[in-house]
Amino acid sequence: MKKIAVLASGNGSNFEALVKAVRRQKIPAEVSLMVTDCEKAYARNRAERLGVNQLFLNPKDYSHRQDFYRKLTVVLKKEKIDIVVLAGYMRILTADFVKTFKNRIINIHPAILPAFKGVDSIKRAYQYGCKVFGVTIHFVDEQIDNGPIILQGSLKINNGESLNCLESRIHKLEHKLYPQALELLVNNRLKVKGRMV
Ligand code: GRF
Numbered sequence: 001m002k003k004i005a006v007l008a009s010g011n012g013s014n015f016e017a018l019v020k021a022v023r024r025q026k027i028p029a030e031v032s033l034m035v036t037d038c039e040k041a042y043a044r045n046r047a048e049r050l051g052v053n054q055l056f057l058n059p060k061d062y063s064h065r066q067d068f069y070r071k072l073t074v075v076l077k078k079e080k081i082d083i084v085v086l087a088g089y090m091r092i093l094t095a096d097f098v099k100t101f102k103n104r105i106i107n108i109h110p111a112i113l114p115a116f117k118g119v120d121s122i123k124r125a126y127q128y129g130c131k132v133f134g135v136t137i138h139f140v141d142e143q144i145d146n147g148p149i150i151l152q153g154s155l156k157i158n159n160g161e162s163l164n165c166l167e168s169r170i171h172k173l174e175h176k177l178y179p180q181a182l183e184l185l186v187n188n189r190l191k192v193k194g195r196m197v
Contacts, residue, residue: 002029002082002186007089008036012043013171014087014108014178019050021179029186033079035072037091059091069097076101083185086140087178090119095142103192105140106185108178110170112136112152117145122170126163132156133166135174137181139192148197150190151181 004022006015012034019031034047034054047054055075062068073096076084086107098105111121112134125133134154139147153173157166184190190197 003033003080004029004031004083004085004182004186005033005035005076005079005081006031006043006085006087008034008041008043008087009038009090010041010043010088012041012046012087014174015043015085016046016050017175018085018087018179018182019046019052022182025179025183027179027183027186029083029182031085033076033081035075037089043088066094066096069094073097073100083182085178085182092144093140093142098140098142103139104185106150106181107138107140107145107147108174108181109136109138109145110134110174112154113138113145113149122167123163126157126166130157133170135170135177137177139197148192148195150184150197151177153177 006018008015015034022029022031031052034043034052036043036056037059039056044054057072059068082104084101084105086105111125113136116125132154134152136149137151138149141147155169155173
């Protein structure tokens with residue numbers, strides 16, 4: 001049984017989708033912890049409702065980000081966490097943290113990488129006039145939205161579709177694909193060679 005920690009900064013809909021999928025689809029894993037860097041993150045309410053242990057680790061309590069990540073590493077190791085899942089986590093990891101959990105940290109990004117890295121990707125792609133949108137799940141390295149790609153999914157924008165409507169369709173796709181990627185990782189079905197997975 002693999003132990004999973006989810007790191008989330010905000011809404012936490014992917015966190016909830018993962019917890020439910022792991023329970024429903026009998027993925028041999030347990031989401032045993034949700035860690036947030038944001039006191040008011042709605043993900044905390046979800047953790048409470050889902051009965052998942054949660055921890056608010058305040059970056060402001062640490063004068064250097066290295067110290068913050070050292071503390072996080074201690075917490076995750078104490079919990080014997082095998083896999084770290086980023087779900088709307090709005091912080092860049094340190095190289096040491098990435099090294100400690102090498103090829104065991106995954107992230108989801110609401111765009112077809114390498115296009116539209118960074119924040120507000122859906123809105124930027126929408127305003128750019130893109131016709132095809134999507135989702136990428138990838139291993140995490142030291143750079144933003146950069147590591148080897150595990151899964152991608154795409155969808156076409158409908159004529160006259162609003163940004164809101166498009167966003168909610170993309171999030172639905174995220175909630176479907178993220179558990180699939182996690183299942184592959186949990187079952188040791190992913191081999192990484194350079195950028196190839
Ligand atoms: C998702 O769109 C994810 O791809 C991006 O941040 C958003 C988080 O949403 N990294 P939620 O907090 O899981 O609802």
